[in-house]
Amino acid sequence: MSRLHDITERTTRSIARRSSRRGFLGRLGSLLGGTALSIPLLPVARASGVGGDSAVPEQTTGVEADPGNPASCDYWRYCGIDGFLCSCCGGSHNACPPGTEMSPLTWIGTCHNPGDGKNYIISYNDCCGKSSCGRCMCNRNEDDRPVYRPNLNNDIDWCMGTTTNVYNCSTAVILGLANT
Amino acid sequence: MLQNLRSIGVATMIGLAAGLLHHPALAELPAEPIPNVKKLSVPYPGTYAVVHDFAFGSLIDSSFGIVDVESRAFLGMLSAGQFATINHSLTHQKFYVGETIHTKGVRGERQDLVAVYDFENLDLVAEIALPTRRANIVVNKALTAITDDARFLLVFNMDPATSVSVIDLNKDAFVGEISTPGCSLVYPDAVGGFLQLCGNGTLAAIALQEDGSQASRWVSAEFNDIDRDPISEKASRIDDVWHFFTYAGKVQPVDVSAAQPKLLDIWWLASEAERKDNWRPAGWHGNAGNDAGWLWVGMTPDGYNGSHKDPAPEIWLFDSKRKQRTARFELASPALSIAATHHEEPMLLVVNIEGSLDVYDGFSGKHLRRINELGETPYMVHPIASGERP
Numbered sequence: 001m002s003r004l005h006d007i008t009e010r011t012t013r014s015i016a017r018r019s020s021r022r023g024f025l026g027r028l029g030s031l032l033g034g035t036a037l038s039i040p041l042l043p044v045a046r047a048s049g050v051g052g053d054s055a056v057p058e059q060t061t062g063v064e065a066d067p068g069n070p071a072s073c074d075y076w077r078y079c080g081i082d083g084f085l086c087s088c089c090g091g092s093h094n095a096c097p098p099g100t101e102m103s104p105l106t107w108i109g110t111c112h113n114p115g116d117g118k119n120y121i122i123s124y125n126d127c128c129g130k131s132s133c134g135r136c137m138c139n140r141n142e143d144d145r146p147v148y149r150p151n152l153n154n155d156i157d158w159c160m161g162t163t164t165n166v167y168n169c170s171t172a173v174i175l176g177l178a179n180t
Numbered sequence: 181m182l183q184n185l186r187s188i189g190v191a192t193m194i195g196l197a198a199g200l201l202h203h204p205a206l207a208e209l210p211a212e213p214i215p216n217v218k219k220l221s222v223p224y225p226g227t228y229a230v231v232h233d234f235a236f237g238s239l240i241d242s243s244f245g246i247v248d249v250e251s252r253a254f255l256g257m258l259s260a261g262q263f264a265t266i267n268h269s270l271t272h273q274k275f276y277v278g279e280t281i282h283t284k285g286v287r288g289e290r291q292d293l294v295a296v297y298d299f300e301n302l303d304l305v306a307e308i309a310l311p312t313r314r315a316n317i318v319v320n321k322a323l324t325a326i327t328d329d330a331r332f333l334l335v336f337n338m339d340p341a342t343s344v345s346v347i348d349l350n351k352d353a354f355v356g357e358i359s360t361p362g363c364s365l366v367y368p369d370a371v372g373g374f375l376q377l378c379g380n381g382t383l384a385a386i387a388l389q390e391d392g393s394q395a396s397r398w399v400s401a402e403f404n405d406i407d408r409d410p411i412s413e414k415a416s417r418i419d420d421v422w423h424f425f426t427y428a429g430k431v432q433p434v435d436v437s438a439a440q441p442k443l444l445d446i447w448w449l450a451s452e453a454e455r456k457d458n459w460r461p462a463g464w465h466g467n468a469g470n471d472a473g474w475l476w477v478g479m480t481p482d483g484y485n486g487s488h489k490d491p492a493p494e495i496w497l498f499d500s501k502r503k504q505r506t507a508r509f510e511l512a513s514p515a516l517s518i519a520a521t522h523h524e525e526p527m528l529l530v531v532n533i534e535g536s537l538d539v540y541d542g543f544s545g546k547h548l549r550r551i552n553e554l555g556e557t558p559y560m561v562h563p564i565a566s567g568e569r570p
Contacts, residue, residue: 129286131286134237134238137236141487142485143486144489145406145410146406146412148363148365150338150379156316156317156340157263157318160340164286164287165316167239167262
Protein backbone atom coordinates (compact mmCIF):
# COMPACT_ATOMS: atom_id res chain seq x y z
CA MET A 1 0.00 0.00 0.00
CA SER A 2 2.91 2.33 0.64
CA ARG A 3 3.73 2.00 -3.05
CA LEU A 4 0.24 3.04 -3.96
CA HIS A 5 0.57 6.03 -1.69
CA ASP A 6 3.80 7.07 -3.36
CA ILE A 7 2.38 6.63 -6.81
CA THR A 8 -0.75 8.55 -6.15
CA GLU A 9 0.87 11.32 -4.18
CA ARG A 10 2.20 13.22 -7.12
CA THR A 11 -0.38 12.48 -9.74
CA THR A 12 -3.24 13.49 -7.59
CA ARG A 13 -1.86 16.12 -5.33
CA SER A 14 -4.26 18.70 -6.64
CA ILE A 15 -7.35 16.96 -5.45
CA ALA A 16 -5.65 15.98 -2.26
CA ARG A 17 -5.02 19.63 -1.58
CA ARG A 18 -8.70 20.37 -1.72
CA SER A 19 -9.66 17.61 0.61
CA SER A 20 -7.82 15.54 3.14
CA ARG A 21 -5.14 13.30 1.69
CA ARG A 22 -6.31 10.33 3.66
CA GLY A 23 -9.81 10.80 2.34
CA PHE A 24 -8.62 11.14 -1.21
CA LEU A 25 -6.36 8.10 -1.10
CA GLY A 26 -9.21 6.17 0.35
CA ARG A 27 -11.33 7.07 -2.63
CA LEU A 28 -8.56 6.26 -5.09
CA GLY A 29 -7.98 2.97 -3.31
CA SER A 30 -11.59 2.07 -3.97
CA LEU A 31 -11.29 3.21 -7.54
CA LEU A 32 -8.39 0.87 -8.12
CA GLY A 33 -10.09 -1.92 -6.28
CA GLY A 34 -7.44 -1.84 -3.59
CA THR A 35 -5.20 -4.07 -5.63
CA ALA A 36 -1.48 -3.90 -6.13
CA LEU A 37 -0.91 -2.43 -9.55
CA SER A 38 0.60 -4.69 -12.12
CA ILE A 39 2.72 -2.16 -13.98
CA PRO A 40 5.12 0.49 -12.76
CA LEU A 41 2.43 3.05 -13.60
CA LEU A 42 4.56 4.74 -16.16
CA PRO A 43 4.75 7.54 -16.87
CA VAL A 44 3.07 8.60 -13.72
CA ALA A 45 5.08 6.72 -11.20
CA ARG A 46 6.79 8.18 -8.27
CA ALA A 47 7.59 4.68 -7.37
CA SER A 48 9.50 2.45 -5.03
CA GLY A 49 8.41 3.16 -1.56
CA VAL A 50 10.89 3.77 1.17
CA GLY A 51 10.50 1.98 4.44
CA GLY A 52 9.40 -1.52 5.23
CA ASP A 53 11.33 -4.74 4.76
CA SER A 54 10.64 -5.06 1.05
CA ALA A 55 11.49 -1.48 0.11
CA VAL A 56 14.75 -0.31 -1.39
CA PRO A 57 17.17 0.40 1.50
CA GLU A 58 17.49 4.06 2.35
CA GLN A 59 20.65 5.82 1.15
CA THR A 60 22.40 9.05 2.01
CA THR A 61 24.99 11.17 0.27
CA GLY A 62 26.81 11.67 3.56
CA VAL A 63 27.01 15.38 2.83
CA GLU A 64 25.06 17.74 5.05
CA ALA A 65 24.42 20.20 2.24
CA ASP A 66 23.06 17.40 0.02
CA PRO A 67 20.14 16.07 2.04
CA GLY A 68 17.62 13.37 1.21
CA ASN A 69 17.55 9.79 0.06
CA PRO A 70 19.04 9.21 -3.42
CA ALA A 71 17.10 5.93 -3.65
CA SER A 72 13.84 7.88 -3.44
CA CYS A 73 12.09 9.73 -6.24
CA ASP A 74 11.62 12.65 -3.85
CA TYR A 75 15.37 13.36 -3.68
CA TRP A 76 15.87 16.98 -4.69
CA ARG A 77 18.09 16.36 -7.73
CA TYR A 78 15.44 14.25 -9.44
CA CYS A 79 13.08 17.18 -10.17
CA GLY A 80 13.25 16.55 -13.93
CA ILE A 81 14.16 12.88 -14.13
CA ASP A 82 12.44 10.14 -16.08
CA GLY A 83 13.73 6.62 -15.75
CA PHE A 84 15.12 4.05 -13.37
CA LEU A 85 17.23 5.50 -10.55
CA CYS A 86 20.81 4.26 -10.85
CA SER A 87 20.99 4.45 -7.05
CA CYS A 88 18.74 1.39 -7.02
CA CYS A 89 20.59 -0.37 -9.85
CA GLY A 90 24.13 -0.75 -8.52
CA GLY A 91 25.24 2.79 -9.27
CA SER A 92 24.47 5.95 -7.34
CA HIS A 93 22.82 9.32 -7.88
CA ASN A 94 25.91 10.44 -9.80
CA ALA A 95 27.52 7.18 -10.96
CA CYS A 96 26.52 4.42 -13.35
CA PRO A 97 26.23 0.76 -12.31
CA PRO A 98 29.25 -1.49 -12.94
CA GLY A 99 29.63 -2.62 -16.53
CA THR A 100 27.50 0.13 -18.01
CA GLU A 101 28.65 3.19 -19.91
CA MET A 102 27.66 6.77 -19.05
CA SER A 103 26.24 8.76 -21.94
CA PRO A 104 28.18 11.95 -22.67
CA LEU A 105 25.02 13.65 -23.96
CA THR A 106 22.14 14.50 -21.64
CA TRP A 107 19.12 16.56 -20.86
CA ILE A 108 19.39 19.07 -18.07
CA GLY A 109 17.16 20.47 -15.38
CA THR A 110 17.39 23.09 -12.67
CA CYS A 111 16.59 21.80 -9.18
CA HIS A 112 16.34 23.54 -5.84
CA ASN A 113 18.53 22.10 -3.09
CA PRO A 114 16.77 22.42 0.25
CA GLY A 115 20.11 21.78 1.98
CA ASP A 116 21.66 25.11 1.05
CA GLY A 117 18.73 26.92 -0.56
CA LYS A 118 20.51 27.17 -3.91
CA ASN A 119 19.43 26.17 -7.42
CA TYR A 120 21.68 23.76 -9.29
CA ILE A 121 21.92 22.72 -12.93
CA ILE A 122 21.51 18.95 -13.00
CA SER A 123 22.67 16.73 -15.85
CA TYR A 124 20.61 13.54 -16.19
CA ASN A 125 23.21 11.28 -17.79
CA ASP A 126 21.81 7.92 -18.83
CA CYS A 127 23.74 4.69 -18.23
CA CYS A 128 23.86 2.41 -21.23
CA GLY A 129 24.76 -1.05 -22.51
CA LYS A 130 22.58 -3.27 -20.33
CA SER A 131 18.82 -3.69 -20.62
CA SER A 132 16.31 -1.86 -18.40
CA CYS A 133 17.27 -1.98 -14.74
CA GLY A 134 13.59 -1.98 -13.86
CA ARG A 135 14.04 -0.65 -10.30
CA CYS A 136 12.93 2.64 -8.72
CA MET A 137 11.09 4.07 -11.70
CA CYS A 138 10.82 7.80 -11.24
CA ASN A 139 9.16 10.33 -13.52
CA ARG A 140 9.06 14.00 -12.55
CA ASN A 141 8.52 16.56 -15.23
CA GLU A 142 9.29 19.93 -13.68
CA ASP A 143 10.36 22.28 -16.50
CA ASP A 144 10.23 19.39 -18.98
CA ARG A 145 9.68 20.71 -22.49
CA PRO A 146 8.45 18.85 -25.59
CA VAL A 147 10.68 16.69 -27.79
CA TYR A 148 11.30 19.59 -30.18
CA ARG A 149 13.32 21.24 -27.37
CA PRO A 150 15.57 18.19 -26.94
CA ASN A 151 17.94 19.54 -24.31
CA LEU A 152 14.99 20.05 -21.95
CA ASN A 153 13.11 16.84 -22.71
CA ASN A 154 13.22 13.69 -20.63
CA ASP A 155 11.52 11.25 -23.07
CA ILE A 156 14.61 10.91 -25.21
CA ASP A 157 16.95 7.93 -24.84
CA TRP A 158 20.14 9.85 -24.21
CA CYS A 159 22.34 6.82 -24.78
CA MET A 160 23.94 8.62 -27.71
CA GLY A 161 27.64 8.52 -28.40
CA THR A 162 27.93 5.28 -26.43
CA THR A 163 28.85 1.79 -27.62
CA THR A 164 25.17 0.83 -27.80
CA ASN A 165 22.08 2.91 -27.18
CA VAL A 166 20.46 0.33 -24.89
CA TYR A 167 19.12 2.16 -21.80
CA ASN A 168 19.76 0.90 -18.27
CA CYS A 169 19.15 3.74 -15.75
CA SER A 170 19.55 7.49 -15.10
CA THR A 171 21.83 9.57 -12.88
CA ALA A 172 21.56 13.17 -11.67
CA VAL A 173 24.94 14.89 -11.73
CA ILE A 174 25.57 18.44 -10.48
CA LEU A 175 27.00 20.64 -13.23
CA GLY A 176 27.09 23.80 -11.15
CA LEU A 177 24.98 26.57 -9.70
CA ALA A 178 22.18 27.95 -11.83
CA ASN A 179 22.42 31.65 -12.58
CA THR A 180 18.90 32.43 -11.53
CA MET B 181 -15.67 -46.63 5.73
CA LEU B 182 -16.34 -49.77 3.67
CA GLN B 183 -19.95 -48.77 3.38
CA ASN B 184 -18.86 -45.41 2.01
CA LEU B 185 -16.59 -46.96 -0.61
CA ARG B 186 -19.39 -49.25 -1.76
CA SER B 187 -21.68 -46.27 -2.14
CA ILE B 188 -19.09 -44.39 -4.19
CA GLY B 189 -18.54 -47.42 -6.44
CA VAL B 190 -22.24 -47.79 -7.12
CA ALA B 191 -22.61 -44.10 -7.84
CA THR B 192 -19.70 -44.23 -10.29
CA MET B 193 -21.20 -47.16 -12.19
CA ILE B 194 -24.52 -45.38 -12.45
CA GLY B 195 -22.77 -42.25 -13.69
CA LEU B 196 -20.86 -44.10 -16.39
CA ALA B 197 -23.98 -45.86 -17.59
CA ALA B 198 -25.86 -42.60 -17.71
CA GLY B 199 -23.00 -41.08 -19.74
CA LEU B 200 -23.22 -43.86 -22.31
CA LEU B 201 -26.95 -43.49 -22.54
CA HIS B 202 -26.72 -39.77 -23.12
CA HIS B 203 -23.98 -39.87 -25.82
CA PRO B 204 -24.63 -43.17 -27.60
CA ALA B 205 -23.55 -42.18 -31.12
CA LEU B 206 -21.04 -39.37 -30.89
CA ALA B 207 -18.19 -39.79 -33.37
CA GLU B 208 -14.66 -39.71 -32.02
CA LEU B 209 -12.79 -36.44 -32.37
CA PRO B 210 -10.72 -36.30 -35.57
CA ALA B 211 -6.95 -35.90 -35.62
CA GLU B 212 -6.01 -32.25 -36.00
CA PRO B 213 -3.48 -30.74 -38.37
CA ILE B 214 0.00 -29.74 -37.24
CA PRO B 215 1.27 -27.14 -37.85
CA ASN B 216 -1.80 -24.97 -37.60
CA VAL B 217 -1.54 -21.18 -37.60
CA LYS B 218 -4.50 -18.85 -37.71
CA LYS B 219 -5.03 -15.97 -40.11
CA LEU B 220 -7.00 -12.81 -39.64
CA SER B 221 -9.98 -12.05 -41.83
CA VAL B 222 -9.42 -9.13 -44.15
CA PRO B 223 -10.45 -6.44 -44.57
CA TYR B 224 -10.51 -5.73 -40.86
CA PRO B 225 -13.77 -4.57 -39.32
CA GLY B 226 -13.81 -1.08 -37.85
CA THR B 227 -13.45 -2.36 -34.32
CA TYR B 228 -9.80 -3.40 -34.31
CA ALA B 229 -7.14 -1.47 -32.46
CA VAL B 230 -3.42 -1.82 -31.77
CA VAL B 231 -2.17 -1.46 -28.19
CA HIS B 232 1.49 -0.51 -27.88
CA ASP B 233 3.37 -2.22 -25.04
CA PHE B 234 6.45 -0.08 -24.49
CA ALA B 235 7.88 -2.75 -22.15
CA PHE B 236 9.74 -0.24 -20.00
CA GLY B 237 11.09 -3.03 -17.83
CA SER B 238 12.67 -4.78 -20.84
CA LEU B 239 12.95 -2.13 -23.52
CA ILE B 240 14.62 -4.33 -26.12
CA ASP B 241 11.54 -6.59 -26.32
CA SER B 242 8.46 -4.45 -26.93
CA SER B 243 5.29 -5.44 -28.76
CA PHE B 244 1.98 -4.44 -30.31
CA GLY B 245 -1.19 -6.35 -29.48
CA ILE B 246 -4.13 -6.35 -31.89
CA VAL B 247 -7.51 -6.44 -30.19
CA ASP B 248 -11.17 -6.22 -31.13
CA VAL B 249 -12.59 -3.50 -28.90
CA GLU B 250 -16.13 -4.82 -29.49
CA SER B 251 -15.64 -8.51 -28.68
CA ARG B 252 -12.57 -7.99 -26.43
CA ALA B 253 -10.75 -10.73 -28.39
CA PHE B 254 -6.95 -10.62 -28.55
CA LEU B 255 -6.20 -11.37 -32.20
CA GLY B 256 -2.43 -11.49 -32.42
CA MET B 257 0.69 -9.47 -31.91
CA LEU B 258 3.74 -7.95 -33.55
CA SER B 259 7.04 -8.21 -31.75
CA ALA B 260 9.47 -5.29 -31.87
CA GLY B 261 12.79 -4.00 -30.63
CA GLN B 262 13.35 -0.89 -28.54
CA PHE B 263 11.58 2.47 -28.79
CA ALA B 264 9.33 1.06 -31.49
CA THR B 265 6.73 2.90 -33.56
CA ILE B 266 3.76 1.62 -35.54
CA ASN B 267 1.80 2.85 -38.53
CA HIS B 268 -0.68 1.03 -40.70
CA SER B 269 -2.01 1.54 -44.18
CA LEU B 270 -5.46 0.46 -45.32
CA THR B 271 -4.30 1.10 -48.89
CA HIS B 272 -1.39 -1.29 -48.60
CA GLN B 273 -3.00 -3.56 -45.95
CA LYS B 274 0.20 -3.56 -43.95
CA PHE B 275 1.68 -2.59 -40.62
CA TYR B 276 5.00 -0.70 -40.49
CA VAL B 277 6.96 -1.19 -37.28
CA GLY B 278 9.95 1.08 -36.70
CA GLU B 279 12.49 -0.41 -34.33
CA THR B 280 16.08 -0.37 -33.15
CA ILE B 281 17.84 -3.65 -32.44
CA HIS B 282 21.39 -4.78 -31.77
CA THR B 283 22.83 -7.89 -33.41
CA LYS B 284 23.71 -9.54 -30.08
CA GLY B 285 20.79 -8.45 -27.95
CA VAL B 286 22.15 -5.56 -25.89
CA ARG B 287 25.48 -5.75 -27.71
CA GLY B 288 26.73 -5.77 -31.26
CA GLU B 289 25.91 -3.66 -34.25
CA ARG B 290 22.98 -1.27 -34.02
CA GLN B 291 20.37 -1.76 -36.72
CA ASP B 292 17.47 0.59 -37.35
CA LEU B 293 14.72 -0.68 -39.57
CA VAL B 294 11.09 -0.72 -40.50
CA ALA B 295 9.64 -4.21 -40.33
CA VAL B 296 6.63 -4.62 -42.60
CA TYR B 297 3.83 -7.07 -41.74
CA ASP B 298 0.73 -7.98 -43.76
CA PHE B 299 -2.74 -7.60 -42.23
CA GLU B 300 -3.90 -11.14 -42.96
CA ASN B 301 -1.06 -13.22 -41.55
CA LEU B 302 0.88 -10.73 -39.43
CA ASP B 303 3.86 -12.18 -41.32
CA LEU B 304 7.05 -10.26 -41.91
CA VAL B 305 6.95 -9.32 -45.60
CA ALA B 306 9.81 -6.83 -45.79
CA GLU B 307 12.60 -5.29 -43.73
CA ILE B 308 13.66 -1.80 -44.70
CA ALA B 309 17.08 -0.75 -43.39
CA LEU B 310 17.29 2.83 -42.15
CA PRO B 311 20.19 5.11 -41.26
CA THR B 312 20.98 4.33 -37.62
CA ARG B 313 19.66 7.64 -36.44
CA ARG B 314 15.97 6.95 -35.85
CA ALA B 315 14.85 8.80 -32.75
CA ASN B 316 14.80 6.50 -29.73
CA ILE B 317 12.14 8.32 -27.73
CA VAL B 318 9.42 7.09 -25.40
CA VAL B 319 6.18 6.29 -27.25
CA ASN B 320 5.10 9.31 -29.29
CA LYS B 321 2.69 9.26 -32.22
CA ALA B 322 4.51 12.06 -34.04
CA LEU B 323 7.75 10.09 -34.40
CA THR B 324 6.47 8.58 -37.65
CA ALA B 325 3.68 9.25 -40.15
CA ILE B 326 2.35 8.10 -43.49
CA THR B 327 1.71 10.89 -45.97
CA ASP B 328 -1.93 11.51 -46.90
CA ASP B 329 -1.41 10.05 -50.38
CA ALA B 330 -0.27 6.79 -48.73
CA ARG B 331 2.96 7.06 -50.70
CA PHE B 332 5.66 7.67 -48.10
CA LEU B 333 6.40 6.65 -44.53
CA LEU B 334 8.32 9.36 -42.65
CA VAL B 335 10.59 8.41 -39.75
CA PHE B 336 11.94 11.14 -37.47
CA ASN B 337 15.67 10.91 -36.69
CA MET B 338 17.62 12.41 -33.80
CA ASP B 339 21.27 11.68 -33.08
CA PRO B 340 20.92 14.48 -31.69
CA ALA B 341 20.94 16.28 -35.07
CA THR B 342 17.46 16.10 -36.55
CA SER B 343 16.35 14.71 -39.92
CA VAL B 344 13.60 12.59 -41.49
CA SER B 345 14.04 9.26 -43.28
CA VAL B 346 11.68 8.73 -46.21
CA ILE B 347 10.40 5.29 -47.19
CA ASP B 348 8.55 4.67 -50.46
CA LEU B 349 5.58 2.45 -49.60
CA ASN B 350 5.05 1.39 -53.19
CA LYS B 351 8.48 -0.24 -53.14
CA ASP B 352 8.92 -0.81 -49.41
CA ALA B 353 12.30 0.90 -49.78
CA PHE B 354 14.25 3.68 -48.09
CA VAL B 355 14.63 6.46 -50.64
CA GLY B 356 16.35 9.28 -48.80
CA GLU B 357 16.85 11.51 -45.81
CA ILE B 358 15.79 15.13 -45.38
CA SER B 359 17.82 17.31 -43.05
CA THR B 360 15.55 19.28 -40.68
CA PRO B 361 17.86 21.38 -38.50
CA GLY B 362 16.17 22.63 -35.34
CA CYS B 363 12.82 21.05 -36.20
CA SER B 364 11.35 17.79 -34.99
CA LEU B 365 8.64 15.17 -35.45
CA VAL B 366 6.27 14.66 -38.39
CA TYR B 367 2.62 15.70 -38.84
CA PRO B 368 1.21 14.93 -42.31
CA ASP B 369 -0.66 17.59 -44.27
CA ALA B 370 -3.44 17.01 -46.80
CA VAL B 371 -1.25 17.48 -49.87
CA GLY B 372 1.40 14.81 -49.38
CA GLY B 373 3.85 16.78 -47.24
CA PHE B 374 4.32 17.26 -43.53
CA LEU B 375 4.73 19.77 -40.68
CA GLN B 376 7.33 19.92 -37.95
CA LEU B 377 7.57 21.82 -34.67
CA CYS B 378 10.79 23.77 -34.22
CA GLY B 379 12.83 24.61 -31.14
CA ASN B 380 12.70 28.34 -31.87
CA GLY B 381 8.90 28.52 -31.61
CA THR B 382 8.12 28.26 -35.32
CA LEU B 383 6.71 25.44 -37.37
CA ALA B 384 8.03 24.19 -40.70
CA ALA B 385 6.07 22.73 -43.63
CA ILE B 386 7.92 20.46 -46.03
CA ALA B 387 6.58 19.46 -49.45
CA LEU B 388 7.89 16.33 -51.15
CA GLN B 389 8.78 15.57 -54.74
CA GLU B 390 7.67 12.43 -56.54
CA ASP B 391 10.89 10.67 -55.53
CA GLY B 392 10.48 11.54 -51.84
CA SER B 393 13.07 14.28 -51.73
CA GLN B 394 12.30 17.74 -50.40
CA ALA B 395 10.50 20.01 -52.89
CA SER B 396 10.16 23.05 -50.64
CA ARG B 397 10.36 24.16 -47.05
CA TRP B 398 8.24 26.91 -45.52
CA VAL B 399 8.73 28.28 -42.01
CA SER B 400 6.09 30.16 -40.03
CA ALA B 401 6.58 33.19 -37.86
CA GLU B 402 7.36 32.48 -34.23
CA PHE B 403 4.09 31.61 -32.48
CA ASN B 404 4.94 29.03 -29.81
CA ASP B 405 6.04 30.43 -26.44
CA ILE B 406 8.07 27.40 -25.44
CA ASP B 407 9.53 28.86 -22.27
CA ARG B 408 6.25 30.07 -20.75
CA ASP B 409 3.53 27.82 -22.13
CA PRO B 410 4.72 25.42 -24.83
CA ILE B 411 2.60 23.57 -27.32
CA SER B 412 2.69 19.88 -26.50
CA GLU B 413 3.82 17.63 -29.33
CA LYS B 414 0.90 15.27 -28.55
CA ALA B 415 -1.71 16.40 -31.08
CA SER B 416 -4.88 15.22 -32.82
CA ARG B 417 -5.94 15.72 -36.39
CA ILE B 418 -9.57 16.35 -37.32
CA ASP B 419 -10.09 16.40 -41.08
CA ASP B 420 -7.45 18.83 -42.31
CA VAL B 421 -6.86 20.60 -39.02
CA TRP B 422 -4.22 19.55 -36.52
CA HIS B 423 -5.19 20.43 -32.95
CA PHE B 424 -2.25 21.23 -30.68
CA PHE B 425 -2.58 21.99 -26.97
CA THR B 426 -0.43 24.12 -24.71
CA TYR B 427 0.48 22.90 -21.24
CA ALA B 428 -1.94 25.48 -19.76
CA GLY B 429 -4.82 24.39 -21.98
CA LYS B 430 -4.97 26.64 -25.03
CA VAL B 431 -5.90 24.98 -28.33
CA GLN B 432 -3.87 25.98 -31.37
CA PRO B 433 -5.54 24.64 -34.52
CA VAL B 434 -3.40 24.47 -37.66
CA ASP B 435 -5.10 24.10 -41.04
CA VAL B 436 -3.05 21.80 -43.28
CA SER B 437 -5.37 21.62 -46.29
CA ALA B 438 -2.76 23.37 -48.45
CA ALA B 439 1.03 23.21 -48.70
CA GLN B 440 1.31 26.39 -46.65
CA PRO B 441 -0.41 25.75 -43.30
CA LYS B 442 -2.54 28.37 -41.58
CA LEU B 443 -2.49 29.04 -37.88
CA LEU B 444 -6.14 29.36 -36.84
CA ASP B 445 -7.54 31.21 -33.86
CA ILE B 446 -6.52 30.02 -30.42
CA TRP B 447 -9.21 28.96 -27.95
CA TRP B 448 -9.24 27.69 -24.37
CA LEU B 449 -10.34 24.25 -23.22
CA ALA B 450 -11.37 25.46 -19.78
CA SER B 451 -13.47 28.43 -18.71
CA GLU B 452 -11.90 31.22 -16.71
CA ALA B 453 -13.31 29.79 -13.50
CA GLU B 454 -12.00 26.33 -14.34
CA ARG B 455 -8.59 27.76 -15.17
CA LYS B 456 -8.48 29.26 -11.70
CA ASP B 457 -8.72 25.69 -10.42
CA ASN B 458 -5.89 24.88 -12.85
CA TRP B 459 -7.78 22.40 -14.98
CA ARG B 460 -5.21 21.47 -17.62
CA PRO B 461 -4.74 18.87 -20.35
CA ALA B 462 -3.01 15.72 -19.14
CA GLY B 463 -2.14 12.18 -20.09
CA TRP B 464 0.70 10.60 -22.01
CA HIS B 465 -1.28 11.21 -25.18
CA GLY B 466 -4.42 12.71 -23.71
CA ASN B 467 -6.27 13.93 -26.76
CA ALA B 468 -8.16 12.35 -29.63
CA GLY B 469 -10.26 13.53 -32.54
CA ASN B 470 -12.45 12.06 -35.21
CA ASP B 471 -13.38 13.45 -38.57
CA ALA B 472 -16.95 14.24 -37.55
CA GLY B 473 -15.37 17.09 -35.59
CA TRP B 474 -15.40 15.64 -32.09
CA LEU B 475 -12.43 16.28 -29.86
CA TRP B 476 -11.77 14.43 -26.61
CA VAL B 477 -9.22 15.82 -24.13
CA GLY B 478 -8.00 14.23 -20.92
CA MET B 479 -7.97 16.81 -18.12
CA THR B 480 -6.60 17.06 -14.61
CA PRO B 481 -7.48 19.57 -11.89
CA ASP B 482 -4.85 21.63 -10.07
CA GLY B 483 -2.24 21.36 -12.78
CA TYR B 484 1.29 22.42 -11.87
CA ASN B 485 4.74 22.73 -13.42
CA GLY B 486 5.28 19.14 -14.56
CA SER B 487 1.66 17.88 -14.60
CA HIS B 488 1.47 17.71 -18.39
CA LYS B 489 2.18 13.95 -18.47
CA ASP B 490 0.15 13.02 -15.39
CA PRO B 491 -2.79 10.68 -15.89
CA ALA B 492 -6.14 12.28 -16.67
CA PRO B 493 -9.06 11.50 -14.34
CA GLU B 494 -11.61 13.21 -16.60
CA ILE B 495 -12.41 13.46 -20.30
CA TRP B 496 -13.88 16.61 -21.76
CA LEU B 497 -15.65 16.31 -25.11
CA PHE B 498 -15.69 19.28 -27.48
CA ASP B 499 -17.35 20.15 -30.73
CA SER B 500 -14.15 21.37 -32.37
CA LYS B 501 -15.96 23.43 -34.98
CA ARG B 502 -18.02 25.36 -32.44
CA LYS B 503 -15.15 25.27 -29.93
CA GLN B 504 -17.61 24.29 -27.25
CA ARG B 505 -17.60 21.57 -24.64
CA THR B 506 -20.56 19.24 -24.98
CA ALA B 507 -19.84 16.67 -22.28
CA ARG B 508 -17.53 15.94 -19.40
CA PHE B 509 -17.12 12.61 -17.65
CA GLU B 510 -14.98 10.88 -15.06
CA LEU B 511 -13.09 7.78 -16.11
CA ALA B 512 -13.34 4.40 -14.40
CA SER B 513 -9.55 4.54 -14.14
CA PRO B 514 -7.37 7.57 -15.03
CA ALA B 515 -6.06 7.72 -18.59
CA LEU B 516 -2.53 7.51 -19.88
CA SER B 517 -3.54 7.71 -23.52
CA ILE B 518 -6.76 7.96 -25.46
CA ALA B 519 -8.00 7.49 -29.03
CA ALA B 520 -11.40 7.56 -30.71
CA THR B 521 -12.95 5.35 -33.35
CA HIS B 522 -14.46 6.91 -36.45
CA HIS B 523 -17.92 5.40 -36.11
CA GLU B 524 -20.98 7.62 -36.16
CA GLU B 525 -21.38 6.58 -32.56
CA PRO B 526 -17.68 6.71 -31.72
CA MET B 527 -16.04 4.67 -29.02
CA LEU B 528 -13.40 6.27 -26.83
CA LEU B 529 -10.47 3.94 -26.18
CA VAL B 530 -8.44 4.57 -23.04
CA VAL B 531 -5.17 2.97 -21.96
CA ASN B 532 -5.51 3.40 -18.22
CA ILE B 533 -2.93 3.58 -15.42
CA GLU B 534 -3.51 -0.07 -14.60
CA GLY B 535 -2.35 -1.09 -18.08
CA SER B 536 -5.80 -2.11 -19.30
CA LEU B 537 -7.75 -0.84 -22.27
CA ASP B 538 -11.10 0.69 -21.35
CA VAL B 539 -13.78 1.18 -23.98
CA TYR B 540 -16.34 3.96 -23.44
CA ASP B 541 -19.27 5.34 -25.35
CA GLY B 542 -17.58 8.40 -26.85
CA PHE B 543 -20.53 10.70 -26.26
CA SER B 544 -21.95 9.65 -22.91
CA GLY B 545 -18.79 8.36 -21.30
CA LYS B 546 -20.55 5.14 -20.33
CA HIS B 547 -17.98 2.46 -19.56
CA LEU B 548 -18.68 -0.39 -21.97
CA ARG B 549 -15.93 -2.92 -21.41
CA ARG B 550 -12.32 -3.55 -20.39
CA ILE B 551 -9.52 -5.61 -21.91
CA ASN B 552 -6.78 -6.74 -19.52
CA GLU B 553 -3.31 -8.28 -19.86
CA LEU B 554 -1.98 -6.24 -22.76
CA GLY B 555 1.68 -6.34 -21.89
CA GLU B 556 4.02 -4.98 -19.25
CA THR B 557 3.56 -1.23 -19.77
CA PRO B 558 0.92 -0.44 -22.40
CA TYR B 559 1.24 3.22 -23.38
CA MET B 560 -0.81 3.92 -26.47
CA VAL B 561 -3.75 2.71 -28.52
CA HIS B 562 -4.23 3.14 -32.27
CA PRO B 563 -7.68 2.44 -33.75
CA ILE B 564 -7.07 0.70 -37.07
CA ALA B 565 -10.06 2.14 -38.88
CA SER B 566 -8.57 5.61 -38.67
CA GLY B 567 -6.90 5.19 -42.06
CA GLU B 568 -3.30 6.00 -42.69
CA ARG B 569 -2.91 8.12 -39.60
CA PRO B 570 -0.92 6.87 -36.63
